[in-house]
Amino acid sequence: MRIALVSVGLAAAVLLSACASNPQATDEVQDVQFFARNTDSMMHHEPKRSRNLQSDNPMQINQVGETWGLRKDREKVYEAVDTLEGVKVRRVIFNKDVVRVRVTVDEDIKSNDERMVTTQNIKTAIQRALPRYNIRVKIVD
Structure with missing residues (x-):
């Protein structure tokens, strides 16, 4: 015990x-x-006294400016596709270094070869405007 x-x-x-x-x-x-x-x-909207939490990150919510949401890059995609006749952008998605672009084409594409050539033309136009991204183009009906 x-x-x-x-x-x-x-x-x-x-x-x-x-x-x-x-x-x-x-x-x-x-x-x-x-x-x-x-x-x-x-x-209470008082200034922070104990620590300085500011950084030079332009993606902070209090420093939105022109960089938030990749607005300039999205505009460049639209401008690049606007140079092509009969092609309209439906959606642009940025994912790290990849840009996925969905487009519609006015003309009727019947063969896979025509679709590949049209896709490559769109991809080349976007690549000239944004060379730092990998471009993926999909033609939707």
């Missing part, structure tokens, strides 16, 4: 000492307190 009490007491002492000296737990508490202060200051 005495051995059981001593072993339980030692286990409790080890557990308490391990929890008391956990530096990560204090860091987490500080992070929570920091988040609470910043959330509170954002609600």
Whole structure:
């Protein structure tokens, strides 16, 4: 009986000492307190005092400008396709370095060879405007 009490007491002492000296737990508490202060200051529109969280990232919501949503690149795709007669852009999707463009063509394409030539002409026009992207073109009916 005495051995059981001593072993339980030692286990409790080890557990308490391990929890008391956990530096990560204090860091987490500080992070929570920091988040609470910043959330509170954002609600009252007060300037942030404790840390400077600004960066030079142009994609931040407070620095939208012309870069948000790749607006200029999308406009270049539309302008490049507008140079081709009878072709209209239906959708432009950017995914990392790939641009997927869906287009409609006014003329009736009957063979696969005509479809491939038309697709290649559209792809070349877009590639001239945006050489840094891999272009994927799909003709939809």
